[in-house]
Amino acid sequence: MSVDAPPGTAPLLEARNLELRYPVRTGSIRQPTRHVRAVDDVSLELGPGETLGIVGESGCGKSSLARCLVRLATPTAGTLLYRGTDITRANQRSLRPVRREIQMVFQDPEASLNGRKRVGQILATGLRLRGVPGNRMKAEIRELLRLVGLNPEHVDHFPHEFSGGQRQRIGIARALSADPRLVVLDEPVSALDVSIRAQVVNLLYDLREERGLSYVFVAHDLAVVRHASDRIAVMYLGRIVEQSPADDLYDHPLHPYTAALLAAVPVPDRVAARGRSKTVIRGEPANALELPSGCRFRPRCPRATDVCATVDPQLVDHGGRHLVACHHPLDTPAPAREAGSPSPA
Amino acid sequence: MAPLLEVEHLRVRFRTDAGALQAVDDVSFSLSDGKVLAIVGESGSGKSVTALTLMGLTRSANTELEGAVRFDGADLLHAPERDLRRVRGGGMAMIFQNPMTALNPVQRVGAQIVEQIRAHDRVSRSEAWKRAVTLLRRVGITRPEVRARAYPHEFSGGMRQRVMIAAALSCSPRLIVADEPTTALDVTTQSQIMDELEQLCRESTVALILITHDIGLVARMADDVLVMYGGRALEHAPADAVFADPLHPYTWALLRSVPRLDGDRVERLPTIGGSPPSLLHPPSGCHFRPRCPHSFGRCTEVPPLRASVDPEADGHPGAEPEGERHLDRCWLGLDDKRRLRRLDEEAPALVRTDGAA
Ligand SMILES: Nc1ncnc2c1ncn2[C@@H]1O[C@H](COP(=O)(O)OP(=O)(O)OP(=O)(O)O)[C@@H](O)[C@H]1O
Ligand code: SF4
Numbered sequence: 083m084s085v086d087a088p089p090g091t092a093p094l095l096e097a098r099n100l101e102l103r104y105p106v107r108t109g110s111i112r113q114p115t116r117h118v119r120a121v122d123d124v125s126l127e128l129g130p131g132e133t134l135g136i137v138g139e140s141g142c143g144k145s146s147l148a149r150c151l152v153r154l155a156t157p158t159a160g161t162l163l164y165r166g167t168d169i170t171r172a173n174q175r176s177l178r179p180v181r182r183e184i185q186m187v188f189q190d191p192e193a194s195l196n197g198r199k200r201v202g203q204i205l206a207t208g209l210r211l212r213g214v215p216g217n218r219m220k221a222e223i224r225e226l227l228r229l230v231g232l233n234p235e236h237v238d239h240f241p242h243e244f245s246g247g248q249r250q251r252i253g254i255a256r257a258l259s260a261d262p263r264l265v266v267l268d269e270p271v272s273a274l275d276v277s278i279r280a281q282v283v284n285l286l287y288d289l290r291e292e293r294g295l296s297y298v299f300v301a302h303d304l305a306v307v308r309h310a311s312d313r314i315a316v317m318y319l320g321r322i323v324e325q326s327p328a329d330d331l332y333d334h335p336l337h338p339y340t341a342a343l344l345a346a347v348p349v350p351d352r353v354a355a356r357g358r359s360k361t362v363i364r365g366e367p368a369n370a371l372e373l374p375s376g377c378r379f380r381p382r383c384p385r386a387t388d389v390c391a392t393v394d395p396q397l398v399d400h401g402g403r404h405l406v407a408c409h410h411p412l413d414t415p416a417p418a419r420e421a422g423s424p425s426p427a
Numbered sequence: 428m429a430p431l432l433e434v435e436h437l438r439v440r441f442r443t444d445a446g447a448l449q450a451v452d453d454v455s456f457s458l459s460d461g462k463v464l465a466i467v468g469e470s471g472s473g474k475s476v477t478a479l480t481l482m483g484l485t486r487s488a489n490t491e492l493e494g495a496v497r498f499d500g501a502d503l504l505h506a507p508e509r510d511l512r513r514v515r516g517g518g519m520a521m522i523f524q525n526p527m528t529a530l531n532p533v534q535r536v537g538a539q540i541v542e543q544i545r546a547h548d549r550v551s552r553s554e555a556w557k558r559a560v561t562l563l564r565r566v567g568i569t570r571p572e573v574r575a576r577a578y579p580h581e582f583s584g585g586m587r588q589r590v591m592i593a594a595a596l597s598c599s600p601r602l603i604v605a606d607e608p609t610t611a612l613d614v615t616t617q618s619q620i621m622d623e624l625e626q627l628c629r630e631s632t633v634a635l636i637l638i639t640h641d642i643g644l645v646a647r648m649a650d651d652v653l654v655m656y657g658g659r660a661l662e663h664a665p666a667d668a669v670f671a672d673p674l675h676p677y678t679w680a681l682l683r684s685v686p687r688l689d690g691d692r693v694e695r696l697p698t699i700g701g702s703p704p705s706l707l708h709p710p711s712g713c714h715f716r717p718r719c720p721h722s723f724g725r726c727t728e729v730p731p732l733r734a735s736v737d738p739e740a741d742g743h744p745g746a747e748p749e750g751e752r753h754l755d756r757c758w759l760g761l762d763d764k765r766r767l768r769r770l771d772e773e774a775p776a777l778v779r780t781d782g783a784a
């Protein structure tokens with residue numbers, strides 16, 4: 083399979099109606115195996131040099147989606163196109179050239195690095211993948227370390243000899259070692275301290291500018307994603323419920339869930355913190371095995387009406403690439419909520 | 428009125444294989460009934476060790492404790508274990524970051540609360556069970572009669588943390604020490620739980636020590652703030668003062684490095700270069716010196732924690748001097764601090780002009 087499609091024509095990465103279903107053991111062998119759809123009918127596009135943020139609560143399927151996008155997991159339905167080529171079910175062999183171009187950075191720098199390998203060895207794997215000759219290896223490794231702000235002298239150190247922030251830099255250097263076009267970052271800064279978090283976010287930004295990388299930035303921290311992304315997708319129980327340019331999402335959220343998420347983030351400011359309304363939604367996400375009928379956010383939604391219980395809302399463009407899947411988005415007046423009242427669908 | 432809790436010049440030192448480690452280095456604060464003190468700081472700054480020491484949980488042959496911890500007038504730091512246990516059962520309760528490690532996985536949650544109640548209150552099993560159910564309802568667990576019979580693994584992370592809060596409340600404490608109570612949780616769950624905890628504390632004038640690295644939570648909850656760094660308190664003041672007029676270079680850099688939901692979207696976030704100090708080999712003098720853009724000759728000596736703002740002169744005439752004191756640990760003079768802070772704040776954080784890069 084060729085990955086050398088002419089640049090600029092197709093998006094770099096495109097997912098159409100992607101689905102990832104996991105079998106769930108129910109404990110009883112007589113019961114049929116049930117499935118949970120961790121990723122359910124997700125479509126998205128990523129252009130060259132673009133950063134797409136993906137946010138949502140734990141268990142909403144962010145990481146599963148990330149694993150599909152880098153093909154660490156094979157989608158159970160839908161289509162995944164990389165530079166116009168279908169890689170949805172491509173096997174390991176035909177994936178090899180793509181593997182180099184799509185890299186991933188994991189949440190836990192500790193667990194994702196092989197503790198028995200020295201930093202130099204960790205980085206050499208990717209460099210070999212892209213055919214760097216042995217005599218250039220040392221220089222390239224030092225260059226990579228410098229690039230991510232680590233001391234090139236530390237090439238023979240083991241991961242545990244670095245701090246958490248430095249280990250995440252090693253994870254980023256490892257991803258870059260293969261000279262990728264696209265890096266999928268799964269909670270890359272969640273494990274880090276505030277002051278270190280900002281350093282790593284800036285590093286990612288600089289690398290993107292320098293190398294023209296595209297990112298998929300998965301995180302639950304809305305403030306971090308806001309600054310790092312051009313567009314943002316909000317996930318809820320396997321679905322994208324809202325997707326829009328970053329500023330628009332934060333200034334004018336349309337989905338009641340997005341609005342609630344934003345309202346729940348405590349702002350680091352005394353006056354604003356006091357002025358903010360407190361809890362907007364209650365409860366926790368439904369169990370992915372027992373999805374509610376209609377809209378899956380309905381049990382927690384302050385705007386839900388009868389139609390929400392029967393019709394599963396689809397993503398609709400409200401202008402300016404701002405998509406939302408809701409019967410009563412926030413750019414419409416709040417519905418009357420008397421029982422039995424006609425629902426303004 | 429004497430404060431509920433007084434901590435004076437607390438020092439905690441661990442003997443480790445790699446050498447002596449000063450985890451807490453001269454920390455003092457006091458707390459009155461119904462007040463919320465937030466202790467903030469980065470990983471390894473000594474927040475948890477401070478909390479655990481208040482509860483008497485760092486005692487061991489390899490720990491040296493100095494200073495004083497007085498709860499309701501009685502010394503705890505050097506009190507016999509028996510007295511400590513009584514205080515832990517009745518006066519002070521702790522909520523841990525990871526509820527799973529604090530709950531017994533093979534015991535029903537109701538039974539665990541019953542056990543706590545009966546450890547310090549001579550009531551019958553059925554009476555204690557009734558109380559446990561009431562407590563679970565109070566912390567927002569629906570159908571508590573049924574859920575009390577469940578095991579911890581049958582609860583979500585948020586629900587488990589609610590159980591922990593119920594267990595903490597079971598001894599009708601006057602002080603709750605909460606160590607990162609919601610760090611492992613989603614924002615929506617965090618927001619609900621903090622609402623509940625705040626309401627419970629204000630309702631029954633329980634004092635709260637909230638340990639966190641989430642500046643947003645501090646802004647929302649705290650009456651007083653203690654900023655820790657490398658085991659030391661670098662700034663200690665009423666929350667309004669810390670946010671409006673941060674006086675330590677670390678505090679203002681920290682406040683600025685938090686990515687925000689309001690204001691302009693920026694391309695590069697303001698940061699603090701470098702990383703926190705090693706407590707095994709701390710820098711000499713001011714612990715923040717290696718990362719501080721404003722350090723000068725004197726900073727190789729340890730600066731004292733002291734007030735550089737005179738509350739009378741600073742426009743709070745008649746204010747209660749004790750509670751209003753604004754302490755920080757930096758050699759710079761007050762005018763220099765404010766001037767340098769303004770300069771730092773004007774320094775570039777590239778503002779985005781256009782969403783698509
Ligand atoms: N029992 C112990 N023996 C030796 N060293 C310890 C012990 N407990 C804690 N430390 C050390 O004391 C220092 C302060 O740790 P502490 O857990 O208080 O940090 P913290 O501020 O709570 O950090 P975090 O935000 O990561 O929870 C760390 O260097 C830690 O490794
Ligand atoms: S004492 Fe010196 S090094 Fe420490 S914060 Fe103040 S100016 Fe910076």
Ligand SMILES: [Mg+2]
Pocket residue numbers: 474475476606
């Ligand atoms: Mg801690």
